[in-house]
Amino acid sequence: MKAIVFSEQGSAEVLQYTDIPKPTLDTNEVLVKVEACAVNYLDIHARRNRPEIEAKLRRGDTPHILGSDIAGTIAEIGGAVRGLAVGDRVVLAPCIPCDICSDCYRGAENLCDTQELIGFQINGGYAEYVKAPSQNAIQMPAALSFVNAAAMPIAYLTAWHMLMTRAQLRPEDDILILGVGGGVGSAGLQIAKLTGARVFATASSDEKLKRARQMGANVTINYKDTDFSEVVLDVTNGRGVDVVLEHVGAATWDQSIASLAKNGRLVSCGVTTGNIGTINIRKMYQKQLTVMGSALGTVRELRTLIDLAGQGKLEPIIDRILPLHRAGEAHLLLENRQNFGKICLCPNL
Ligand SMILES: [Zn+2]
Structure with missing residues (x-):
């Protein structure tokens, strides 16, 4: 599949558009064909100097794929996944909590000490496909576009x-x-x-x-x-x-x-x-x-927000939509604060 990757941190030039293998699924995971992935300022910190990314690159899990705000269609499902099917339109909750600590247990998974962020500790959505636990996939209302859905989760x-x-x-x-x-x-x-x-x-x-x-x-x-x-x-x-x-x-x-x-x-x-x-x-x-x-939020809150967007009560501001291979340009626009609203990358543009 096509993806934007980097193997060392630095300026926007480290981002490379290349071919890499599609992710392989665990039984509880879904493979999502990315239709839109929004760019966050966190992506720029990750690309420049965030120590979590440096550690990941040093471990040899190279290259890294950014992208935490993702919407797309389910392309494959693991054997244990229930309630989702190939072809479903979904938006991904960006955080993967441990699901077993006391914070997760009482529904405050945004306080979980070992949570991982898609596109940060693990590979994200600057790609044609991304995998995620099935609990992270929220079905989208028909009225909500992929671009608007992708613009929502983190912000x-x-x-x-x-x-x-x-x-x-x-x-x-x-x-x-x-x-x-x-x-x-x-x-x-x-x-x-x-x-x-x-x-x-x-x-x-x-x-x-x-x-x-x-x-x-x-x-x-x-x-x-x-x-x-x-x-x-x-x-x-x-x-x-x-x-x-x-x-x-x-x-x-x-x-x-x-x-x-x-x-x-x-x-x-x-x-x-x-x-x-x-x-x-x-x-x-x-x-x-x-x-x-306050730090991010819960999957339950994201479901509420996606419902409100489907009803037209919330409408993300989209600055522009760019093809995936122009991710570097998207970063420069954000770094120079030339945008008003979200910049979304689309692999199929
Ligand atoms: Zn936890």
Whole structure:
């Protein structure tokens, strides 16, 4: 089969379009013919320098295949697989949990210490075929396209778990979403609008903020021009917002905390600008703030999201669709932040 592979980490030039053998199945696995695979920023970290990938390459399991967000049709099934058939249209849940630890047992498989991510610890969807455990294959509603389905798992699952499961966003809440032009930010905006909450959104360009307003953002703030917490406090008459969706880290931490209302909840899933932030403990307890972390989400949550997309209530933003062999170009677009929405690779284009 055709695949984009790499045997050593580095710039986008390490990605090679080549022929490799199709994966062979265990009895509980399915082989999926990839129709669309979305590109995530994590793919770029993996290609450049993530130690998990370096370790995998060093073990000699070369070459590596990226790609965690995958939709396609089932081409083969293992002998023990039930409830799925060849030809089924499926989207793959990106994480493979151990299924036996206490976290997995109580349905919090996104806390599993030994979970593996498709396209990260194991080979992914930058290929004509990918294999996965049958539990990871979620059947798609007829109304959902492969490209839209592939654009969803990591970004929407992350945003949904943050807003709905962790921060428990309510219709009467005001929410501030940082970096609304990114995958998690734009997914968070759509999910927040579904709940009815009022959305404040930040981005680095007026063009991205215009798109955010078209998607329903109520108040937009260009963070390059201004301290966004001052705008938030100004618009809310000094009250602040009930929820902040944080994924930027050190650079925005102080402003994010300052934007919170009494009883405010800050939920964080990322630290692109640094790991360390401080907090004024007195202000925290007096305002009864909650700071919480969030990491990806569960298969059950992904099923909900796929249903909502099938009903047309969520619609991923697609920047462009490229043939698989142009994966390097997709990485450069993402690295240079030239996209608004997802870039999807299609092997059959
Ligand atoms: Zn586990």
